[in-house]
Amino acid sequence: MGQIQSAQDGISAWPVSSALDTGLRTLRAHDPLIFEGDDADHLYEVIEGVIRVYKVFYDGRRQIMAFAFPGDIIGLGQADIYSFDCDALTFARVRTISKADLLRTVRERPELGAQMLEMASREITAAQSLSITLCRKSAIERVASFLCSLAERRRDIGTSQTLSVPMTRADIADYLGLTIETVSRNITKLKSLDVISLPTPGTVLIHDMKRLKRIGDCEVDTRAA
Amino acid sequence: MGQIQSAQDGISAWPVSSALDTGLRTLRAHDPLIFEGDDADHLYEVIEGVIRVYKVFYDGRRQIMAFAFPGDIIGLGQADIYSFDCDALTFARVRTISKADLLRTVRERPELGAQMLEMASREITAAQSLSITLCRKSAIERVASFLCSLAERRRDIGTSQTLSVPMTRADIADYLGLTIETVSRNITKLKSLDVISLPTPGTVLIHDMKRLKRIGDCEVDTRAA
DNA sequence: CGGTGTGTTGAGGCACATCAAGCCAGGTGG
DNA sequence: CCACCTGGCTTGATGTGCCTCAACACACCG
Numbered sequence: 001m002g003q004i005q006s007a008q009d010g011i012s013a014w015p016v017s018s019a020l021d022t023g024l025r026t027l028r029a030h031d032p033l034i035f036e037g038d039d040a041d042h043l044y045e046v047i048e049g050v051i052r053v054y055k056v057f058y059d060g061r062r063q064i065m066a067f068a069f070p071g072d073i074i075g076l077g078q079a080d081i082y083s084f085d086c087d088a089l090t091f092a093r094v095r096t097i098s099k100a101d102l103l104r105t106v107r108e109r110p111e112l113g114a115q116m117l118e119m120a121s122r123e124i125t126a127a128q129s130l131s132i133t134l135c136r137k138s139a140i141e142r143v144a145s146f147l148c149s150l151a152e153r154r155r156d157i158g159t160s161q162t163l164s165v166p167m168t169r170a171d172i173a174d175y176l177g178l179t180i181e182t183v184s185r186n187i188t189k190l191k192s193l194d195v196i197s198l199p200t201p202g203t204v205l206i207h208d209m210k211r212l213k214r215i216g217d218c219e220v221d222t223r224a225a
Numbered sequence: 226m227g228q229i230q231s232a233q234d235g236i237s238a239w240p241v242s243s244a245l246d247t248g249l250r251t252l253r254a255h256d257p258l259i260f261e262g263d264d265a266d267h268l269y270e271v272i273e274g275v276i277r278v279y280k281v282f283y284d285g286r287r288q289i290m291a292f293a294f295p296g297d298i299i300g301l302g303q304a305d306i307y308s309f310d311c312d313a314l315t316f317a318r319v320r321t322i323s324k325a326d327l328l329r330t331v332r333e334r335p336e337l338g339a340q341m342l343e344m345a346s347r348e349i350t351a352a353q354s355l356s357i358t359l360c361r362k363s364a365i366e367r368v369a370s371f372l373c374s375l376a377e378r379r380r381d382i383g384t385s386q387t388l389s390v391p392m393t394r395a396d397i398a399d400y401l402g403l404t405i406e407t408v409s410r411n412i413t414k415l416k417s418l419d420v421i422s423l424p425t426p427g428t429v430l431i432h433d434m435k436r437l438k439r440i441g442d443c444e445v446d447t448r449a450a
Numbered sequence: 451c452g453g454t455g456t457g458t459t460g461a462g463g464c465a466c467a468t469c470a471a472g473c474c475a476g477g478t479g480g
Numbered sequence: 481c482c483a484c485c486t487g488g489c490t491t492g493a494t495g496t497g498c499c500t501c502a503a504c505a506c507a508c509c510g
Contacts, residue, residue: 055357057361057443058443058444059443061361063356063357063360063361065353065356076345076346076349077345077346077348077349077350077353078346079343079346079350083350103339106335106338106339107335107336108335110331110332110335110338111332113331113335113338113339113341113342114328114331114338116338116342117338117341117342117345118304120301120302120342120345120346120349121301121302121303121304121345123349124301124302124345124348124349124352125302125308127349127352127353127355127356128290128302128352130352130356131288131290131352131355131356131359132280132288134356134359134360134402135288135359135360135402136282136286136288136402138465138466139465139466168487168488168489169488169489169490170488177359177360177361178466178467179466179467179468180488180489180490181466181467181468181489181490181491182465182466182467184489184490184491185466185490185491187489187490188490188491201475201488201489218282218283218284219283363497363498364497364498393455393456393457394456394457394458395456403498403499404498404499404500405456405457405458406457406458406459406498406499406500407497407498407499409457409458409459410458410459410498412457412458413458413459426456426457426507
């Protein structure tokens with residue numbers, strides 16, 4: 001249970017890995033993958049499961065910077081040492097890619113460099129849109145846009161769909177810059193607005209995708225009861 | 226007045242531009258450089274002055290995503306069209322770089338691709354740290370870390386230094402996700418803590434760099450009077 | 451001289467944090 | 481079997497940091 005669909009787009013969305021000597025690694029839930037300060041000599045491509053990328057502060061507060069799903073690459077924005085911690089949210093498999101190998105290969109096949117730049121571009125866009133989410137949006141807008149972005153990763157966009165949400169309220173809170181209580185209250189609010197329901201724990205049923213998206217994009221005034 | 230030091234590291238920190246057919250463009254304060262939705266066919270390297278990168282929302286609110294200083298590249302994270310607006314904060318000069326030319330050149334000289342990836346990496350790091358600033362920090366911590374990051378761009382880090390701050394309170398507020406009043410109040414608070422002073426408008430004198438940095442890094446409890 | 455843009459300061463309100471209590475499911479041990 | 485604990489989640493009461501609204505100081509300019 002709680003297991004994310006394995007890469008539905010086939011073996012790997014990222015052609016670089018197929019041109020390289022790569023390894024595989026299997027993680028159980030909560031197994032660590034990267035510690036902040038480690039030598040950043042590898043990239044990781046998520047094959048199955050969900051990986052949690054986060055920073056812990058001196059005072060114990062935690063900012064989750066990303067949930068990495070199958071097809072995502074971890075470590076692109078890292079120079080010599082990693083600036084974050086990283087562990088498995090669920091059972092997961094990742095492909096390990098040596099950065100040294102990768103750079104050598106890119107030298108031989110420049111077109112792969114463009115691919116990597118594109119991946120990096122996407123990561124920049126993601127980080128910037130997270131900035132905006134965290135700064136400009138109200139609590140309910142953050143929760144709504146979080147659910148939307150989960151749904152969008154599942155490709156099959158319709159008006160109604162069920163969504164596996166393997167992360168706890170604490171994970172969501174630390175990703176959205178809220179407390180678990182506020183996350184919980186706003187999920188309840190979305191329920192009472194008939195936009196979603198929770199058939200089982202760890203599952204969200206989206207009734208009205210368009211409305212959820214409008215709320216997440218700040219196009220709805222949700223202050224009324 | 227209000228003019229930022231021109232690139233003190235010489236002609237260009239970015240070797241790519243020297244290998245390419247590039248153009249130059251001069252902007253007066255408030256001249257636009259990029260409109261959201263434009264074809265993203267160029268990158269821009271700031272030579273002199275400060276460029277403001279921002280998004281405007283349907284409701285008129287504005288999020289400044291970056292202030293670009295000499296040596297910075299604008300447009301790296303953009304696919305086919307720009308997703309932001311961009312104008313000059315001060316008098317500025319930028320080098321225009323055709324993306325098509327650039328890609329062609331990278332194909333011939335793969336080592337430039339690695340350079341670009343590094344630039345992209347830096348941008349990812351910047352965007353992520355902005356996320357954290359916006360989400361985890363109190364108002365005074367945001368203002369302090371903003372001043373610190375301005376000071377760090379000036380390289381010469383000591384315990385005391387004067388800083389040219391060419392942006393208005395509104396710019397700072399829209400960068401930090403605060404209101405102009407809150408920015409003003411917290412600058413006053415930093416003054417009354419004897420960490421900074423304002424010799425003239427547009428100039429900040431940092432008395433205690435270490436303390437400012439500690440505040441910006443959330444290592445100080447500033448709730449007491 | 452009034453008009454405009456920028457910055458500062460004060461009073462009050464609101465959204466979210468904090469503190470606290472309780473529900474439910476699952477596990478463990480008597 | 482029940483008693484008890486634990487972890488995840490929800491809900492309520494209260495506090496607080498920042499926003500909102502408002503007034504004013506100051507420089508610049510036609």
